[in-house]
Amino acid sequence: MSRKSAKKGQKQRRIIDTDIHERATYAQLVPYLDNPWRRYITDNYWIQEKHMPYTQPTVAGVDRADAVTPDGGAAGTDLGFMQQQLLDAEGHEYGILTGALDPSPSSMHGWYEMGAALATAYNNWQIENWLEKDDRLYGSVHIAAQDPQKAVREIERVGSHPKMVQILLPIDTKTWGDPYYHPIFEAAERHNLSIGMHHNEPPTHFGGWPRYFIEWHTMLPTAHMIEVSNMVFNGVFDKFPGLHLVMIEGGFTHAPHLMKKMDQQYKELRHEIPWVKRMPSRIMQEHVRFTTQPVEELSRKEFMQYVDQMGSEDMVCFATDYPHWDYDSPLQALPKLDETLEEKIYSENARASYPKLPQMKGSVVT
Numbered sequence: 001m002s003r004k005s006a007k008k009g010q011k012q013r014r015i016i017d018t019d020i021h022e023r024a025t026y027a028q029l030v031p032y033l034d035n036p037w038r039r040y041i042t043d044n045y046w047i048q049e050k051h052m053p054y055t056q057p058t059v060a061g062v063d064r065a066d067a068v069t070p071d072g073g074a075a076g077t078d079l080g081f082m083q084q085q086l087l088d089a090e091g092h093e094y095g096i097l098t099g100a101l102d103p104s105p106s107s108m109h110g111w112y113e114m115g116a117a118l119a120t121a122y123n124n125w126q127i128e129n130w131l132e133k134d135d136r137l138y139g140s141v142h143i144a145a146q147d148p149q150k151a152v153r154e155i156e157r158v159g160s161h162p163k164m165v166q167i168l169l170p171i172d173t174k175t176w177g178d179p180y181y182h183p184i185f186e187a188a189e190r191h192n193l194s195i196g197m198h199h200n201e202p203p204t205h206f207g208g209w210p211r212y213f214i215e216w217h218t219m220l221p222t223a224h225m226i227e228v229s230n231m232v233f234n235g236v237f238d239k240f241p242g243l244h245l246v247m248i249e250g251g252f253t254h255a256p257h258l259m260k261k262m263d264q265q266y267k268e269l270r271h272e273i274p275w276v277k278r279m280p281s282r283i284m285q286e287h288v289r290f291t292t293q294p295v296e297e298l299s300r301k302e303f304m305q306y307v308d309q310m311g312s313e314d315m316v317c318f319a320t321d322y323p324h325w326d327y328d329s330p331l332q333a334l335p336k337l338d339e340t341l342e343e344k345i346y347s348e349n350a351r352a353s354y355p356k357l358p359q360m361k362g363s364v365v366t
Contacts, residue, residue, distance in 0.1 A: 012091065013091070013330070013342070013343075013346055013347075014093045014343065014346060014347035014348075015090060015091060015092045015093055015318065015330050015346050015347060016092075016093055016094045016095070016096075016317070016318065016346070016347045016350040016351060016357070017086075017090075017092055017094070017095040017096065017318065017319060017320050017322070017330075018096045018246060018248065018291050018317045018318065018319040018350050018353075019096065019098050019198070019248050019249055019291055019293060019319035019320065019321050019322075020082075020086070020095045020096060020097050020098065020137075020320065020322050021076050021097075021098055021099065021100045021321070021322065021323060021324065022076050022077075022079075022082070022097050022099060022100065022126070022130055023074055023075070023076040023077045023099075023100040024077075024100075024101075024122060024125050024126075025077070026041050026047070028125060028129075029118065029121045029122060029125055030042060032120070032121035032122075032124045032125050033117055033118075033121045034117070037114060037117040037118070037121075040114070062075075062324060062325065063075035063076070063323045063324055063325055064322075064323050064324065064325055064327055066085075067081075067085065067322070067323035069081045075323035076100060076322075076323050079129065079130060079133055079134065082322070082323075083134065085322075085323075086320070086322050086323075087134070087136055087137075090320070090329070090330050090331070092136055093136065093347060093365075094136050094137070094138060094350075094357060094358075095136055095137050095138070096138050096139075096140065096165060096166070096196075096350075096354070097126060097130060097131075097137055097138065097139045097140060098140055098168060098196065098198055098248060099122065099126070099140060099142060099168065101118070101122060101142060101200075104142065104168070104170045104200050105118050105119040105122075105142060105143065105144040106142075106143060106144055106145040106146065106169055106170050106174075107170045107172050107200050108144065108146070112144050112146045112147045112150070113150075115144035115146070116143075116144040116147065116150045116151075116154065118142075118144075119142040119143050119144050119154055120154060120157075122142045123139075123141060123142055123154070123157075123158050123164075124158075126139050126140075126142075127139065127158070127161060127163070127164075131161075131163040131164075132163075137163070138163050138164070138165045138354070138356070138357060139161075139163055139164050139165065140164070140165070140166050140167070140168040140196055141154065141155055141158055141159055141164050141166070141167045141168065141193065142154075142168055143155065143167060143168075143169075143184070145169060145174075145176070145181060145184060148180065148181055148183045148184055149183070151183075151184050151187075152183050152184060152186075152187045155167060155184070155187040155188065155191060155193070156187065156191075159187065159188075159190075159191035159193055160191055162356065163356075164191075164193065164356070165193065165194060165354040165356045165357060166188075166193055166194040166195060166196040166246065166354065167184065167187075167188050167193050167194075167195055167196070168196050168197075168198060169184075169195060169196070169197050169198075170197070170198065170199065170200040171197050171198065171199040171200070171223050171224060171227055171250075172199070172200055175226065175227060175230040176195075176197070176227060176230065176231065177227075177230035177231040177232075177233065177234030177235075177236050178230075178234065179234065182236070182239065182240075185236055185239075185240045185243055186240065188240075188243060189240045189242045189243055192355050192356055193356070194243075194244040194245070194246055194353055194354055194355075195243065195244065195245045195246070196245075196246045196248050197224070197227055197245065197246070197247055197248060198248040198249055199220060199223060199224075199249065199250070206222075217294075220249075220250055220251075221250050221251055221253075221254040222254075223250070224247045224250035224254070224290075225254055225258045227247070228245070228247060228258060228284065228288055229258065229262055229280075231245060231288075232262065232276065232280050232283050232284065232288075233262075233273050233276060233280075234273075235273065235275040235276055237283050237286070237287045238275055238276060238277055238278075238283075239275075243287060244287060244289065244353045244354070244355075245287055245288045245289070246288075246289045246290075246291065246317065246353055246354075247288065247289065247290045247291065248291050248319065249291060249293055249294065249319065249321055250290065250291070251290065251291075251292070251293070251294055251295055251296070252290035252291070252292060252295075252306065252310075252315070252316050253295075253296060253298075253306050255284070255290055255306075255310055255315065256306055256309035256310050258284075259280065259281040259284055259309075259310065259311075260281070260309075262280035262281065262284075263279050263280055263281050265280075266279060266280050281311065284315070285310070285311060285312045285314070285315060288315065289314075289315055289316070289317050289349060289350075289353045290315060290316055290317070291316075291317050291318070291319035292316060292317070292318050292319055292328065292333065292334065292345070293318075293319040293320060293321040293326070293327075293328040293333070294321065294326045294328065295328055295333050295334065298334075298335055299335055300335040300336060300337065302335075303334065303335050303337065304337075307341070313341055313344055313345075313349075314344065314349050314352065315349070316344075316345050316349060317345065317349045317350040317353060318330060318334075318345055318346045318347075318350070320333075330346065348360070
């Protein structure tokens with residue numbers, strides 16, 4: 001039901017989409033790069049392995065076939081087409097841009113200076129070409145987190161922008177709860193930014209790269225579980241009590257198991273982490289949110305069982321993952337829920353997780 005198609009007198013569902021992938025080519029980022037970084041791309045044709053080509057992003061096997069732009073461009077590269085196909089058609093109130101830097105600057109295995117330059121260029125490109133052209137879109141601060149000092153400088157530079165709502169960190173081989181990265185969380189709290197975590201490459205924590213895509217896509221939640229437990233047990237939320245963490249594109253049905261398992265381990269081994277003062281499940285209820293996509297096919301009863309096991313209606317936020325092939329439609333992805341819970345999942349949980357989004361005052365957005 002879009003804003004245009006809502007029947008007279010029928011309540012319009014608010015939709016805050018927490019995972020929309022816009023894309024840039026190197027050619028689009030070059031004008032935002034200073035030398036020597038610009039010359040590495042234009043003169044030396046530098047292209048990081050698995051990164052964006054100079055003129056056209058790689059899209060094979062990743063995106064919806066119908067998301068290719070009218071002029072044949074890759075999905076997610078045309079704001080007007082995204083507005084038509086997603087924001088207008090689905091009736092979005094707001095959408096959070098999570099980019100498509102693959103791998104992200106924070107995933108580069110070396111040459112972090114280049115990663116920092118790319119992050120700066122991408123942030124500038126995102127603000128000018130997306131955030132300033134549609135009031136519904138909000139952005140993610142991209143950083144090269146391997147160098148926390150450079151990362152903090154970038155957060156200080158753009159973190160105060162009114163439409164930047166989170167810092168994006170990739171889920172790959174790093175666990176971000178390590179105190180080495182805590183200056184990033186301190187800067188996030190200072191600028192009222194949430195932390196969004198989204199996978200880039202198949203995580204290689206255990207077992208290395210999977211043999212088949214179906215393995216990776218099935219076991220993807222395990223990488224999210226590792227990151228959440230690492231953040232909790234390293235005391236990130238005790239040290240930064242105002243921090244929100246949003247786990248993006250890993251689903252949410254693994255969360256009850258993780259909460260139960262972490263609580264059990266905390267009861268038995270909390271002497272190892274004396275800085276953690278609360279039960280892990282309680283910390284997660286207060287600080288961690290999970291996006292719905294990619295959601296399993298659940299009945300209403302099954303959906304409510306997961307919510308009940310989490311002990312909170314506030315931990316799940318809706319996401320489409322547009323324009324990827326496993327896109328979840330806000331009209332079809334979830335079972336019919338009661339009105340209060342539906343409102344929380346489709347909009348209000350996200351609004352609470354991103355304090356820089358326009359907030360509700362009564363029934364009015366301010």
